[in-house]
Amino acid sequence: MEQFQGRVWLLGDNLDTDVICPGRLLDAPIEEIAEHALESVRPEFRAEVRPGDVIVAGGNFGCGSSREQAPQVLKAMGISCVVAESFGRIFFRSAIAIGLPVLACKDVAGAFADGDTASIDVEKASVTNVAGGAVMSGERLSPEMLEIITRGGILELLKEKTGGAQ
Amino acid sequence: MSQSRKILARHAGRESLKPGELVEASVDLVLANDITAPLAIEEFEKLGRGKVFDTGKVVLVLDHFTPNRDIASAEQCAFVRRFARQYSVEHFYDGGEVGIEHVLLPEEGLIAPGSLVIGADSHTCTYGALGAFATGMGSTDVGAAMATGKAWFRAPEAIKVNVTGKLRPWSGGKDVILYLIGRLGVDGATYHSLEFVGDGIADISVDGRLTAANMAIEAGAKNGIFGVDLQAVEYLASVGVAAEEQALEPDEYGYTSELDIDLDVLEPQVALPHLPSNAVPVGEAPKVKLDQSVIGSCTNGRMEDMRLAAEVLRGRKVATGVRLIIIPGSPRVYRKSMEEGLFDIYLDAGAVISPPTCGPCLGGHMGILAAGERAISTTNRNFTGRMGHRESEVYLSNPAVAAASAVTGTITDPGELS
Numbered sequence: 001m002e003q004f005q006g007r008v009w010l011l012g013d014n015l016d017t018d019v020i021c022p023g024r025l026l027d028a029p030i031e032e033i034a035e036h037a038l039e040s041v042r043p044e045f046r047a048e049v050r051p052g053d054v055i056v057a058g059g060n061f062g063c064g065s066s067r068e069q070a071p072q073v074l075k076a077m078g079i080s081c082v083v084a085e086s087f088g089r090i091f092f093r094s095a096i097a098i099g100l101p102v103l104a105c106k107d108v109a110g111a112f113a114d115g116d117t118a119s120i121d122v123e124k125a126s127v128t129n130v131a132g133g134a135v136m137s138g139e140r141l142s143p144e145m146l147e148i149i150t151r152g153g154i155l156e157l158l159k160e161k162t163g164g165a166q
Numbered sequence: 167m168s169q170s171r172k173i174l175a176r177h178a179g180r181e182s183l184k185p186g187e188l189v190e191a192s193v194d195l196v197l198a199n200d201i202t203a204p205l206a207i208e209e210f211e212k213l214g215r216g217k218v219f220d221t222g223k224v225v226l227v228l229d230h231f232t233p234n235r236d237i238a239s240a241e242q243c244a245f246v247r248r249f250a251r252q253y254s255v256e257h258f259y260d261g262g263e264v265g266i267e268h269v270l271l272p273e274e275g276l277i278a279p280g281s282l283v284i285g286a287d288s289h290t291c292t293y294g295a296l297g298a299f300a301t302g303m304g305s306t307d308v309g310a311a312m313a314t315g316k317a318w319f320r321a322p323e324a325i326k327v328n329v330t331g332k333l334r335p336w337s338g339g340k341d342v343i344l345y346l347i348g349r350l351g352v353d354g355a356t357y358h359s360l361e362f363v364g365d366g367i368a369d370i371s372v373d374g375r376l377t378a379a380n381m382a383i384e385a386g387a388k389n390g391i392f393g394v395d396l397q398a399v400e401y402l403a404s405v406g407v408a409a410e411e412q413a414l415e416p417d418e419y420g421y422t423s424e425l426d427i428d429l430d431v432l433e434p435q436v437a438l439p440h441l442p443s444n445a446v447p448v449g450e451a452p453k454v455k456l457d458q459s460v461i462g463s464c465t466n467g468r469m470e471d472m473r474l475a476a477e478v479l480r481g482r483k484v485a486t487g488v489r490l491i492i493i494p495g496s497p498r499v500y501r502k503s504m505e506e507g508l509f510d511i512y513l514d515a516g517a518v519i520s521p522p523t524c525g526p527c528l529g530g531h532m533g534i535l536a537a538g539e540r541a542i543s544t545t546n547r548n549f550t551g552r553m554g555h556r557e558s559e560v561y562l563s564n565p566a567v568a569a570a571s572a573v574t575g576t577i578t579d580p581g582e583l584s
Contacts (some may be wrong), residue, residue, distance in 0.1 A: 016348075018529075019549065019551070022551060023528030023530055025531045026232075026530070027236075064383075064547060064549060065528070066202065066302040067201070072205075086356060088356070090383075093303060094303070097307050123525075134535050142188055145476055153306065155310065158313075
């Protein structure tokens, strides 16, 4: 799997899916949700996020609702990878299912300042602050999870396994 | 084995499962609603199977932004409606048949002990109250399961919750779970099953257990699960599901942690903004001025909740400046509340009675908060902006506390109403 190097958006603990994607927008297209993603904690996110940026966050990232629009909108806005100290399990699962790389890494939030550059190897579960600092080791994803992400999501994998339409 | 892993193993064709193992398992029921089904259907259609895995095992409930609040939500419902018709989905709930999904499905007799249920809704874990393994997933996983009847699972470690004693007046399942989340924290049970045991459970009604299991996700849990006792067997029989009593067995792999809850000393709890884990006894909650009180939701929209609210509101009036919104959670709860005369009590008190909808809980419609407004609510989340403006606040409580607080205009212990 490719490695990611990108500018860091540093976010705190318990960032829930209502903050990533407000509930009132759950009948809106992804482009409209993107106008409001993370606005209550980072109002400048929409205007300043660039393709390839990464999110580095504290514990329990993506807790709360099962709304898949949360990982979807981050992926659509160009976030290449989310590294957090821990994840809400439904967000974690959905990110894998849609092919958005995620990595749990203890104490990672303390190793970055907002705007730093992170280098991430999802397969090896390593995270480095390019400006200096040790290589941090996260929790390795299982081979099954890595395969889903590599194929770009569980649908692609299922299509391949079943030969598509039956 | 923990009950959760036992159910998972059986559905994966395995004798046993260790915590942490990844398995593919066959599911008994796949659920989605009007805000998660459209994405699931799009993914389902990409697979090109031409049919759902079982027309009797896919459940679609149009409950979140209904009755439709605007054109976009109406289009989403129209999309799901077309899908349900095209694929002959037997359990499709629309119009007057709509209840809030997790109030509705048990009443419809769709939840059986020992079954494996997944839903594109985080509160799918509600069904653990009836001895099912039930958990929330995203739309893509659910869309794939609609086609294949399967999903992958990580076998969870268990946390044991030992409940003893007898409930005090005005405390119930909501207080058990708010207190527990307060102890565990919002990520204290991540990836775990919460296994509820102990002789105190006999004192918690099935409605109260559904409330407690519903909020297992707010501690990060994959699911919460109760044994099936005589009370549960009788409830299940009343909805047409044959079941036998089954107690939870100890987990031979041990528990990550064990917590005790003594109902004898459990006071009604209030979770302060902006996390469900900010639970304090009602007497310690700040005396803030309230603008709204919401009684309902998949957490507290059942008959016991409706009756508790009425008991507090009987002969009383909602305080000036407070909007009390009561949402019976299903057509059955609505009709029964009406037949029992609860609507008269609500209306005399000055409440608004809403049709069954998730509406205000997730800031959708039917009770949105303005900047600076505060609500007490029997719903399940009080995250920043959850019920409206990002500068609004939500305090979580049981229905009796929400009703008493509507009467006084500030957070109030129902036992202290004169």
